Amino acid sequence: MSPSALAETSVDVLIIGAGPAGLMCANSLARAGVNFRIIDQRSSKVAAGQADGVMPRTIESYGLAQRLLDEGNQIHMAAFYNPSADGGIKLTDRVPGITAENARYPFEVTLHQGAIEAIFLDSMRSMGVQVERPIVPVSLEITEDVVERSDPNAYAVRVAWEFPFTPNTGLMTIRSHLDPAPGQAPIEIVNAKFVVGADGAHSWVRKTLNISMDGEQTEYIWGVIDVIADTDLPDFRNKAAIHSINGSCMVIPREGDKIRLYIQLEGKDVINADGRVDKSKMGPEKILEVARRSFYPYTIKTPKELDWWTIYIIGQRVASRYSVSERVFISGDACHTHSPKAGQGMNASINDTHNLAWKLAYVLRGWADLSLLKTYESERRQYALDLINFDKKFAKLFSGKPISKEYKNGVSHEEFLRAFQTFSGFSSGIGIHYTESSIVNSTYQDVASKLIVGKRVPPEMVLRATDSRPFNIQDLLPSDARFKLLVFTGDTSRASTLATLQQSADDLQSILTRYCAAGSITSVFDIISISSESKATILYNALPPLLRSHWTKVYVANINGLQDDNVYARYGVAADGAVVVVRPDGYVGMMRPLQKIEDLNSYFQLFMEC
Amino acid sequence: MSPSALAETSVDVLIIGAGPAGLMCANSLARAGVNFRIIDQRSSKVAAGQADGVMPRTIESYGLAQRLLDEGNQIHMAAFYNPSADGGIKLTDRVPGITAENARYPFEVTLHQGAIEAIFLDSMRSMGVQVERPIVPVSLEITEDVVERSDPNAYAVRVAWEFPFTPNTGLMTIRSHLDPAPGQAPIEIVNAKFVVGADGAHSWVRKTLNISMDGEQTEYIWGVIDVIADTDLPDFRNKAAIHSINGSCMVIPREGDKIRLYIQLEGKDVINADGRVDKSKMGPEKILEVARRSFYPYTIKTPKELDWWTIYIIGQRVASRYSVSERVFISGDACHTHSPKAGQGMNASINDTHNLAWKLAYVLRGWADLSLLKTYESERRQYALDLINFDKKFAKLFSGKPISKEYKNGVSHEEFLRAFQTFSGFSSGIGIHYTESSIVNSTYQDVASKLIVGKRVPPEMVLRATDSRPFNIQDLLPSDARFKLLVFTGDTSRASTLATLQQSADDLQSILTRYCAAGSITSVFDIISISSESKATILYNALPPLLRSHWTKVYVANINGLQDDNVYARYGVAADGAVVVVRPDGYVGMMRPLQKIEDLNSYFQLFMEC
Known part of the structure; x- marks a missing residue:
């Protein structure tokens, strides 16, 4: 099959990627009446697992609260288990899960990413907008013309994409006029005024723009499993942080009777010679075995069904810049990667594009100067740097050995609790404080x-x-x-x-x-x-x-x-x-x-x- | 056309009438999994006007709260206007609209009856149940057989109905197998274990059963108009009780920018020689003219559109009994008529069938004895008597002339306010207190x-x-x-x-x-x-x-x-x-x-x- 362009079209904003960051952007632009399209390479939304914690600030803004409260689980309490005298663990303390001073919703909501995406998708559908999928972008060019680059009405970005296989004909159908001619791979060329890359940690947009990720990988390796819980741990509906002499574990309750377990793993058990995680070395049953050693004397029965599982090494990185010439932007996981246990990833992503969308709308309406868009990077990149800084401290404490006779320099409960509570203002999203700029003026x-x-x-x-x-x-x-x-x-x-x-x-x-x-x-x-x-x-x-x-x-x-x-x-x-x-x-x-x-x-x- | 039976069918419960009382009954039975049908002689639900006040107790129970809060208007404050020195009116006082001690929702919700019916209809539709309409019942017989009457599983009631014209083919279609043969008026005969008459103030069920309405008609005549308000009365979004030397008036704010005005009329202007209201004697413009005299010095512009209007004489009556042999029941307006200004009618109706439905479900499941159904009349008729008693006092105070130099024996603001607040426990629905019975046992x-x-x-x-x-x-x-x-x-x-x-x-x-x-x-x-x-x-x-x-x-x-x-x-x-x-x-x-x-x-x- 020889590629051939099916159509050359134009649009004000093209969003690449329909995860939480892309969908937040699409919703905001739809509500503001902005002309845009959103594409994704997946053929349907996420079904299970992945990000699932919604922080207080994300609940209180954006009009999502009602459905998050109707459908999600709420985490109000954090429980801390530490080594007991008999070699097991015991309940040491329970404290409010969120200690931020003026949270309207002083709790975290957990709901699987597919359900959160559905909230956005339903809202978009009510405004007559859908995600076009599956679509894979293949090229992206920004005009070299300086006059065009500084004209908000110029179609300064040119993107080409192809349709990797016969389009899904379910709810997420793509427009039928894009069906390819027989024997040809379909390609569409889109001229956009602005492009938002919200295409995840392995962002194609970021790589195409040659934006580097600054930071490093840690030595912490974690397994994650989502299961229907059958355990006698009394705190399985609280956020339970377990520090045992056999390793650390975190319990995150989820919707229905489900829980997620984060389980600290040993590098030697799962890392290949090339330093990468090899999932074939350790399946969910073995991960659950490791969890059981931390849980003792409490038990977890082997679940009948497993929702989702993964293994990862924590990397802590931030993109070196968030845009090229304020014409193409990156957002969400494309900009920052970090430990998932503090529940920040999806929240940071949603807040990235919530910050960007209204600025795009103002520029496109002719109400604001192109320079307004510079504040997206200045505000959101600083936030991501703060997030990594926080994550480094928190991940180290959480992955550290608990204090004991053998490990006198281990992490004490008091030290961990202090960090947990100190960081709450930040991790809840409520502490976000944008610095002085053209749109932040603290005189008076x-x-x-x-x-x-x-x-x-x-x-x-x-x-x-x-x-x-x-x-x-x-x-x-x-x-x-x-x-x-x-x-x-x-x-x-x-x-x-x-x-x-x-x-x-x-x-x-x-x-x-x-x-x-x-x-x-x-x-x-x-x-x-x-x-x-x-x-x-x-x-x-x-x-x-x-x-x-x-x-x-x-x-x-x-x-x-x-x-x-x-x-x-x-x-x-x-x-x-x-x-x-x-x-x-x-x-x-x-x-x-x-x-x-x-x-x-x-x-x-x-x-x-x- | 000669009538002929199309079908003879059977059902556990037949509900006649799909106003608030019938719909509450249908919803409760559907949720309890009871086999039932609901019919109505109107071809569609109410579009405008009629009952529209939902009291605190009705909001807090029954799972309706979310939609009532989303769609309805809330009345939190009552404002009192009384004669001023210059012949007009002035703001005398503002007090909370509800003073009941432990109301969860300390306010009244206003929403037109059609929207309230829609909440029930949507809920029923989600359970696969619809109202069959338009259908007019023509006969109702209860078996004379004593054994059958006392057997909860016997089809003790026989109802025949006919279809007055070609069925509506919109959302509320009736089942197609009921289409008549050519040249014949269609009739269906239904054998029911129990029948609930919820067919309004002129109840056909009540008349067929020869149940009398005890009580009397008052001398108070009121006009009602629903309009988009354009007025400079500062309290047009509060429940405003206006006592002027030119007559009384009440303002009830409603959804959007609408308000309802209750306006006291003179009998001579609207009553015919036969003592009945003649709506041709006074249209909405003239009613508004009367309102303007009470409003002075505040003004009301003539609205572009009129939603709904009516004129009525307050009658205060209660049915002499609520059932025949616990096989046929009447409920809602079929049982009680009274002044609408205290916002009780629809609430009393909804609470009637909410009281009845679970008892029917228990008897039909074989969990409870037929005698349980006796508590429906004992609980709800006593409530209706209390309601009429309350209404008599309240209507008299509200329709009475305000105190002034000329009317030294008129109603003072203090007297009216005291009554308003004393009655709040009752009128909010929160004060309802069922007396001792087989299901109310206050020992210990x-x-x-x-x-x-x-x-x-x-x-x-x-x-x-x-x-x-x-x-x-x-x-x-x-x-x-x-x-x-x-x-x-x-x-x-x-x-x-x-x-x-x-x-x-x-x-x-x-x-x-x-x-x-x-x-x-x-x-x-x-x-x-x-x-x-x-x-x-x-x-x-x-x-x-x-x-x-x-x-x-x-x-x-x-x-x-x-x-x-x-x-x-x-x-x-x-x-x-x-x-x-x-x-x-x-x-x-x-x-x-x-x-x-x-x-x-x-x-x-x-x-x-x-």
């Missing part, structure tokens, strides 16, 4: 001193002024590709406050109008007012019209009447109010006093087009 | 002194012992037609407690086995253990196996470590525990000390078959 941080610029908006309850219905402020900040302006109005029962507000509203109107040439202010900005007046007296329609574009846009802070127990106090907002700009991805971008509304212009003009 | 009420026998189990949080995941105890008590046994075990860290528990478990096993001849204990009873031991130390598998049939069946009371802030303290359970029997509908049936387990036998033997 003190006007809402506890609402940290560069971090996500923490959950707090407010009441809607018109009907006293309680809302979590995070639910007022959906990822709808709009900047949110939280206007803390102060006490609207005072005439002087209303007068100040009218002036602020006038200033705000004049600034925002500049960035909304194409439409109404509310298509780009969502303005939410939060008054410190009592729910018993507030008249929502006393506020200036810009601050109440609909009756659902006015809130009060005082839920229970306590002065120090409301969102003003928790965010550190003074009585005379403030305006806080929240980025489309839920991170605080900047804040100013109400009297400094004109400063919003200097923020937006750095990356937005008038 | 003191072993859980705050968990009232005959009332619903109030919401409380517990932690699952195996994974520390928090659950609301109400979510452990789904309406799955099983009795729930809440075993408050006491402190399971003590050897003496475990020894006592083992004895209790042995006794329990021997009692429950008698009532489970047909299958396992867990098919009839769901045993849930709640320990007072700390989540940090509990070993769930130390409990006797009967008390932990699965790892999801063991809970701990202490969530935050505070001795007085857990389910033992809130329910008034002593340290040495108790066993509480919860009926399949979520009401407390009886309770005993753990040392009196044998008493459970004397409870179950009153209505259950060995």
